[in-house]
Amino acid sequence: xxxxxxxxxxxxxxxxxxxxxxxxxxxxxxxxxxxxxxxxxxxxxxxxxxxxxxxxxxxxxxxxxxxxxxxxxxxxxxxxxxxxxxxxxxxxxxxxxxxxxxxxxxxxxxxxxxxxxxxxxxxxxxxxxxxxxxxxxxxxxxxxxxxxxxxxxxxxxxxxxxxxxxxxxxxxxxxxxxxxxxxxxxxxxxxxxxxxxxxxxxxxxxxxxxxxxxxxxxxxxxxxxxxxxxxxxxxxxxxxxxxxxxxxxxxxxxxxxxxxxxxxxxxxxxxxxxxxxxxxxxxxxxxxxxxxxxxxxxxxxxxxxxxxxxxxxxxxxxxxxxxxxxxxxxxxxxxxxxxxxxxxxxxxxxxxxxxxxxxxxxxxxxxxxxxxxxxxxxxxxxxxxxxxxxxxxxxxxxxxxxxxxxxxxxxxxxxxxxxx
Amino acid sequence: xxxxxxxxxxxxxxxxxxxxxxxxxxxxxxxxxxxxxxxxxxxxxxxxxxxxxxxxxxxxxxxxxxxxxxxxxxxxxxxxxxxxxxxxxxxxxxxxxxxxxxxxxxxxxxxxxxxxxxxxxxxxxxxxxxxxxxxxxxxxxxxxxxxxxxxxxxxxxxxxxxxxxxxxxxxxxxxxxxxxxxxxxxxxxxxxxxxxxxxxxxxxxxxxxxxxxxxxxxxxxxxxxxxxxxxxxxxxxxxxxxxxxxxxxxxxxxxxxxxxxxxxxxxxxxxxxxxxxxxxxxxxxxxxxxxxxxxxxxxxxxxxxxxxxxxxxxxxxxxxxxxxxxxxxxxxxxxxxxxxxxxxxxxxxxxxxxxxxxxxxxxxxxxxxxxxxxxxxxxxxxxxxxxxxxxxxxxxxxxxxxxxxxxxxxxxxxxxxxxx
Numbered sequence: 001x002x003x004x005x006x007x008x009x010x011x012x013x014x015x016x017x018x019x020x021x022x023x024x025x026x027x028x029x030x031x032x033x034x035x036x037x038x039x040x041x042x043x044x045x046x047x048x049x050x051x052x053x054x055x056x057x058x059x060x061x062x063x064x065x066x067x068x069x070x071x072x073x074x075x076x077x078x079x080x081x082x083x084x085x086x087x088x089x090x091x092x093x094x095x096x097x098x099x100x101x102x103x104x105x106x107x108x109x110x111x112x113x114x115x116x117x118x119x120x121x122x123x124x125x126x127x128x129x130x131x132x133x134x135x136x137x138x139x140x141x142x143x144x145x146x147x148x149x150x151x152x153x154x155x156x157x158x159x160x161x162x163x164x165x166x167x168x169x170x171x172x173x174x175x176x177x178x179x180x181x182x183x184x185x186x187x188x189x190x191x192x193x194x195x196x197x198x199x200x201x202x203x204x205x206x207x208x209x210x211x212x213x214x215x216x217x218x219x220x221x222x223x224x225x226x227x228x229x230x231x232x233x234x235x236x237x238x239x240x241x242x243x244x245x246x247x248x249x250x251x252x253x254x255x256x257x258x259x260x261x262x263x264x265x266x267x268x269x270x271x272x273x274x275x276x277x278x279x280x281x282x283x284x285x286x287x288x289x290x291x292x293x294x295x296x297x298x299x300x301x302x303x304x305x306x307x308x309x310x311x312x313x314x315x316x317x318x319x320x321x322x323x324x325x326x327x328x329x330x331x332x333x334x335x336x337x338x339x340x341x342x343x344x345x346x347x348x349x350x351x352x353x354x355x356x357x358x359x360x361x362x363x364x365x366x367x368x369x370x371x372x373x374x375x376x377x378x379x380x381x382x383x384x385x386x387x388x389x390x391x392x393x394x395x396x397x398x399x400x401x402x403x404x405x406x407x408x409x410x411x412x413x414x415x416x417x418x419x420x
Numbered sequence: 421x422x423x424x425x426x427x428x429x430x431x432x433x434x435x436x437x438x439x440x441x442x443x444x445x446x447x448x449x450x451x452x453x454x455x456x457x458x459x460x461x462x463x464x465x466x467x468x469x470x471x472x473x474x475x476x477x478x479x480x481x482x483x484x485x486x487x488x489x490x491x492x493x494x495x496x497x498x499x500x501x502x503x504x505x506x507x508x509x510x511x512x513x514x515x516x517x518x519x520x521x522x523x524x525x526x527x528x529x530x531x532x533x534x535x536x537x538x539x540x541x542x543x544x545x546x547x548x549x550x551x552x553x554x555x556x557x558x559x560x561x562x563x564x565x566x567x568x569x570x571x572x573x574x575x576x577x578x579x580x581x582x583x584x585x586x587x588x589x590x591x592x593x594x595x596x597x598x599x600x601x602x603x604x605x606x607x608x609x610x611x612x613x614x615x616x617x618x619x620x621x622x623x624x625x626x627x628x629x630x631x632x633x634x635x636x637x638x639x640x641x642x643x644x645x646x647x648x649x650x651x652x653x654x655x656x657x658x659x660x661x662x663x664x665x666x667x668x669x670x671x672x673x674x675x676x677x678x679x680x681x682x683x684x685x686x687x688x689x690x691x692x693x694x695x696x697x698x699x700x701x702x703x704x705x706x707x708x709x710x711x712x713x714x715x716x717x718x719x720x721x722x723x724x725x726x727x728x729x730x731x732x733x734x735x736x737x738x739x740x741x742x743x744x745x746x747x748x749x750x751x752x753x754x755x756x757x758x759x760x761x762x763x764x765x766x767x768x769x770x771x772x773x774x775x776x777x778x779x780x781x782x783x784x785x786x787x788x789x790x791x792x793x794x795x796x797x798x799x800x801x802x803x804x805x806x807x808x809x810x811x812x813x814x815x816x817x818x819x820x821x822x823x824x825x826x827x828x829x830x831x832x833x834x835x836x837x838x839x840x
Contacts, residue, residue: 236621273665281694
């Protein structure tokens with residue numbers, strides 16, 4: 001085990017910059033360079049080809065599976081053993097920065113380059129994976145590639161997904177030249193590690209160097225349709241109104257009160273992000289309103305309690321305002337806990353490097369949550385500037401922040417790769 | 421004075437039906453026939469020509485002024501005296517019924533026809549006016565024609581108004597053949613009367629035959645821009661959020677509490693009709709939100725108090741939620757009280773006809789509020805079915821409701837026309 005190894009932070013950062021040029025655009029409002037590498041577009045294809053080139057230059061054996069996941073493998077001394085896999089994604093939302101996903105893939109590549117430079121060997125083979133359409137922006141299902149590789153979703157179901165123009169995943173994979181031949185689910189890792197930007201403000205706010213990710217919180221999305229009665233805002237006395245907008249407003253305020261109450265744990269989060277009153281005119285009381293409700297909780301039990309209590313609130317407010325409220329579930333994922341031993345190992349590596357760290361929950365979904373079903377898994381989080389803004393051209397982590405996270409990843413990967 | 425006169429309700433209703441065919445369309449959702457005679461469109465032009473034809477057939481002398489208002493004049497025995505004017509409008513919102521405005525114009529025409537049939541004379545001349553673009557849907561200024569005729573707005577300013585395609589009022593008047601030659605403001609009526617559907621639920625709910633309109637309530641429109649900070653709904657702890665949507669929700673609930681408090685009179689009305697969160701996505705806390713606030717009050721003093729207190733609330737909620745709130749005024753009209761003697765006269769006519777009535781405030785704007793600045797003015801309101809729904813194909817008043825209102829208008833007009 002090569003204890004003294006340390007990655008080349010400059011090389012990592014310049015790789016991030018070079019990949020960030022593919023799909024680059026200038027944000028009209030801010031003038032900042034953004035990235036648009038929506039999954040399975042020409043830009044995604046170009047990004048994939050660059051990373052595959054780098055994989056090959058680093059001596060990795062590249063395979064592509066039937067859902068377009070790309071794997072780069074480095075032999076181990078006991079090459080028949082299950083590999084340690086590191087990975088993430090290089091597709092992006094349409095208005096992205098250059099770190100989301102890419103840090104995990106290019107960080108793992110930097111680790112391979114570092115091992116190569118040092119002529120270091122590992123007992124187990126190492127594999128880097130980058131997975132198809134993690135963002136889910138185009139075909140509506142996030143973590144698509146890793147979900148198929150880990151058998152949560154069938155290949156047929158994934159192939160049939162369509163974008164808004166009716167183009168299927170299968171066609172689009174073929175078009176960009178990444179409809180691979182390897183069977184999905186062939187690789188059974190010994191462990192899975194992922195380094196990712198936090199995409200939130202916590203680490204930066206606490207002044208921490210990195211986060212040891214305990215797992216991904218449960219997510220519950222609903223779309224509410226509130227139906228009252230549209231009427232003239234000038235001529236209709238208040239007692240006659242059945243204002244769908246008012247009911248939505250009461251629910252929005254109630255969500256904030258729920259999170260503040262502590263009854264659903266200290267980590268419950270809630271947001272009403274989409275709000276669409278109909279007809280939405282100054283002098284018309286909205287007769288209908290469609291809105292979203294996004295609930296998060298690290299505890300499945302507390303999430304269930306919050307969902308039940310929110311449903312009761314809907315009934316109460318519907319009665320109060322003379323409206324009906326119907327709910328359609330649009331997403332639901334349970335809490336995903338990561339492996340405690342891998343978390344401990346990551347914390348030990350951070351300590352050895354003198355880096356400050358704390359356990360942290362992931363608020364967003366990641367490929368790691370899929371792989372956690374098939375092998376022991378954990379993640380390293382890297383802080384982000386500007387309150388960790390992400391999915392935005394302003395997304396930014398410093399060279400040191402990136403290098404620290406990847407050095408922790410390196411240590412943890414090497415330790416796992418020596419396990420029998 | 422022709423005391424026993426009574427209009428022909430069937431003839432009135434069939435005229436309403438015939439005018440309603442111009443610009444008719446079938447509402448896709450309900451299958452009900454609607455009317456679209458947006459101001460100064462070809463349909464408006466066709467409607468105008470039909471009514472002008474009817475005016476001439478009724479022996480009226482037709483003039484058109486420079487803003488396209490059309491006047492039909494019937495001689496009086498003392499023809500040099502200022503006329504009694506009755507009027508309203510025949511333009512419509514894009515999704516209208518057949519009663520809004522048209523009842524006032526065709527009701528006045530039915531009165532002329534009735535007088536003609538009875539060979540009845542009046543001391544003062546009678547004038548029917550229908551005024552350009554009362555609805556304001558196309559060029560952004562409502563009561564446009566009557567505002568120019570009564571000198572609230574200059575002809576030049578009115579001509580320069582553009583629709584969303586950049587077409588001006590002047591061009592469009594010329595195009596439909598209603599750019600008249602008469603100077604605006606030439607007619608100084610002795611009194612102005614208008615019969616209109618209530619466009620609200622009050623009369624129908626109370627089972628009244630008609631309403632004696634006391635005036636038009638004050639109107640205050642604001643557009644609020646709430647600026648917080650957009651962030652990821654999964655990764656951002658509640659304590660970091662500056663949720664523009666939550667602030668708007670608190671304001672919406674606060675508006676309802678203000679109306680319920682009684683502190684701004686029993687007749688204060690408030691609505692948040694337009695609500696637009698940005699970016700408006702399920703998993704993004706809105707960083708910005710634009711919404712409308714519509715306040716109504718019969719008292720200018722109480723309106724001012726409500727506006728001031730609402731502004732204080734905005735400051736308080738901005739502080740609470742860490743957002744900024746700026747306000748842009750989009751409309752402001754004071755309370756317009758109608759002439760008490762004309763109201764009394766209307767009430768007396770209703771009593772004589774055995775019709776139940778009550779004083780009522782208008783929640784919507786009407787041409788009458790413009791004319792009230794130049795002569796004594798009041799209105800008769802007719803109840804509407806379905807809670808008085810209006811600006812909608814379902815807008816509906818029965819033949820009897822319409823005839824009752826116009827018979828009251830007839831009595832009041834004849835009484836005023838005999839005044840020295």
